[in-house]
Amino acid sequence: MRERDSGGLPYLYLAPALLLLAFLSLLPNLYSVWLAFTNYSLNHYSDYSFVGLRNFARILQGPEAATFARVFAWTVVWAGASVLLSLGLGLFLAILLNNSHLKGRTFYRTIFILPWAIPAFISVMMWQGLLNTEFGAINLLLANLGLDQALAAVVGLFTKDPVATPIAWLNTPGWSHIAVLAVNVWLAFPFQLTTCLGALQSVPSDVYEAASVDGATAGLQFRRITVPLLRSALLPVLLSSFAFNFNQFAAIYLLTAGGPAVPGSEAGATDILITYSYKLAFNLFQYGMACAYAIFIFILVATLSGVNFKLTGAFEDAN
Amino acid sequence: MPTRPNPIRLALTHLVLLACAGLTVMPVVLVLAASLRKGSTLISTRLFPGLDELSLAKYHELLTQTPFLTWMLNTVIVSVVASLIALVVTALAGYAFSRFRFLGRKNGLMAMMLLQMFPAAMAMVAVFRLLQYLGAVTGGVLGLNSLLGLSLVYIGAGIPFNTWMIKGYVDALPRELEESATIDGATPTQTFLQVVLPLMGPILAVVAIFNFIAPYSDFIFPSVVMFEESKYTLAVGMQSFISGNFSTNWTLFAAASILGAIPILVLFFALQRFLVEGLTRGALKG
Numbered sequence: 001m002r003e004r005d006s007g008g009l010p011y012l013y014l015a016p017a018l019l020l021l022a023f024l025s026l027l028p029n030l031y032s033v034w035l036a037f038t039n040y041s042l043n044h045y046s047d048y049s050f051v052g053l054r055n056f057a058r059i060l061q062g063p064e065a066a067t068f069a070r071v072f073a074w075t076v077v078w079a080g081a082s083v084l085l086s087l088g089l090g091l092f093l094a095i096l097l098n099n100s101h102l103k104g105r106t107f108y109r110t111i112f113i114l115p116w117a118i119p120a121f122i123s124v125m126m127w128q129g130l131l132n133t134e135f136g137a138i139n140l141l142l143a144n145l146g147l148d149q150a151l152a153a154v155v156g157l158f159t160k161d162p163v164a165t166p167i168a169w170l171n172t173p174g175w176s177h178i179a180v181l182a183v184n185v186w187l188a189f190p191f192q193l194t195t196c197l198g199a200l201q202s203v204p205s206d207v208y209e210a211a212s213v214d215g216a217t218a219g220l221q222f223r224r225i226t227v228p229l230l231r232s233a234l235l236p237v238l239l240s241s242f243a244f245n246f247n248q249f250a251a252i253y254l255l256t257a258g259g260p261a262v263p264g265s266e267a268g269a270t271d272i273l274i275t276y277s278y279k280l281a282f283n284l285f286q287y288g289m290a291c292a293y294a295i296f297i298f299i300l301v302a303t304l305s306g307v308n309f310k311l312t313g314a315f316e317d318a319n
Numbered sequence: 320m321p322t323r324p325n326p327i328r329l330a331l332t333h334l335v336l337l338a339c340a341g342l343t344v345m346p347v348v349l350v351l352a353a354s355l356r357k358g359s360t361l362i363s364t365r366l367f368p369g370l371d372e373l374s375l376a377k378y379h380e381l382l383t384q385t386p387f388l389t390w391m392l393n394t395v396i397v398s399v400v401a402s403l404i405a406l407v408v409t410a411l412a413g414y415a416f417s418r419f420r421f422l423g424r425k426n427g428l429m430a431m432m433l434l435q436m437f438p439a440a441m442a443m444v445a446v447f448r449l450l451q452y453l454g455a456v457t458g459g460v461l462g463l464n465s466l467l468g469l470s471l472v473y474i475g476a477g478i479p480f481n482t483w484m485i486k487g488y489v490d491a492l493p494r495e496l497e498e499s500a501t502i503d504g505a506t507p508t509q510t511f512l513q514v515v516l517p518l519m520g521p522i523l524a525v526v527a528i529f530n531f532i533a534p535y536s537d538f539i540f541p542s543v544v545m546f547e548e549s550k551y552t553l554a555v556g557m558q559s560f561i562s563g564n565f566s567t568n569w570t571l572f573a574a575a576s577i578l579g580a581i582p583i584l585v586l587f588f589a590l591q592r593f594l595v596e597g598l599t600r601g602a603l604k605g
Contacts, residue, residue, distance in 0.1 A: 021478050122580050
């Protein structure tokens, strides 16, 4: 690359982007960090002050500790299960679709990409209506097929209490966890399907042909060629999807609003860190605490992104 | 794979794919069916309306008796403003990072990547306060309840990713044309505007559409900064249809869902190839 002395011109080109970044990204983020160390809240709206690590102490060892532990654990389960289930489904469908003898592949791909092409807030609100206990189409469908009693009976074997029908998908712990996960898998599998299909199609077919000539069975080809290639292609996707689901606000907030309520805690059964932070800020007006929670989210997401950058060598692109 | 097609396996594959396709479209079909009903409630023992029950009454009600069109217009204004400003700003920055060598270039690129790690929602409270402040300073032009103010939120959040994407694209463009333009006496800015910018068309289209879809689809920020019904975006407005009273507004909401999804559906399927490639690559980059 030929070095070019461009004088002040590059800075002129960069100025609008840097100015907007400084005011709209850097400043709010730094301000958030600062607020996490203050008692800014409805009670201290105009006279808030620096309180050091008090918010963090309250979260980690104070009265909030139990809530934090529960919300944190569910956030990890939620993000992990969302990624694994949507990746599993996406990979399964991609393997089925990656078959040149199969007719109608474009048709299937178009259908499977549909959940990705609808704005997520609309899909999630649709699902909220469909999962309505008394009037929702899902329970109606299950009842018409005679499946609601059967489902309740099977689940009843594992729980001590009998399961009531119609099933209160969004209002009972357990069912609401299943419901938010199922909806999120519906939202997320098209993306995973697309990445998996891309990775599968990037394997040159002569690799498989050579393996066949050498007498490798289909199963062996899958284990020795497909899986290793997929692993390196999918690991970064896995990590960034995990980080994405940490902040998957709409899928939880618009479906259950974090509910059902948990006695003795401000956080509901399906609240994740981001929805709880939102609730602390805009329903309970505890801005300082909300920002302290946001810092935990940042640390987790930044760690994941850091690992990801290392893996993909993204930092080298800065050259 | 050089295996013969096995008809039984093919049939089974179709069976599984059809079942999954059915489950994928099911919610959309159910909502479409609900939007074509005359009544207003969820209460019905039949999943699908009979042919004699079909009607566009709910669409008519939605467009004439609710602020739906205002919300749609607000959403489009926010998204278009955000998209255009992001486009101009990141085209300049992406080009500069790709073609110029200057002090702080590498650190600038790294800083952008680090800023990208901050989840946008982390700054919810700060953005709220910032807009509150801007509103007081600008007499409401940029503050809470302002469409322009909401656009700003998205521009800030998207700059790093978009700049990186454009830089990557320009990196891959051949330099010969620029070099001959320079030899012919063109200034660097003339070279950018007349030689490189026309070649950046495809990536600029992708960036413009990304930055249109993201604000259109967002719920969290408009719910934080918009308080007046006349300033709602689609996401917040549609939520106000259903919050608390889903059963009475279900069919109206269903009609809104269908109309609200159409612009993005059309964009997505028209440009599927570019978008999917860009989005998956973006995800690979973190």
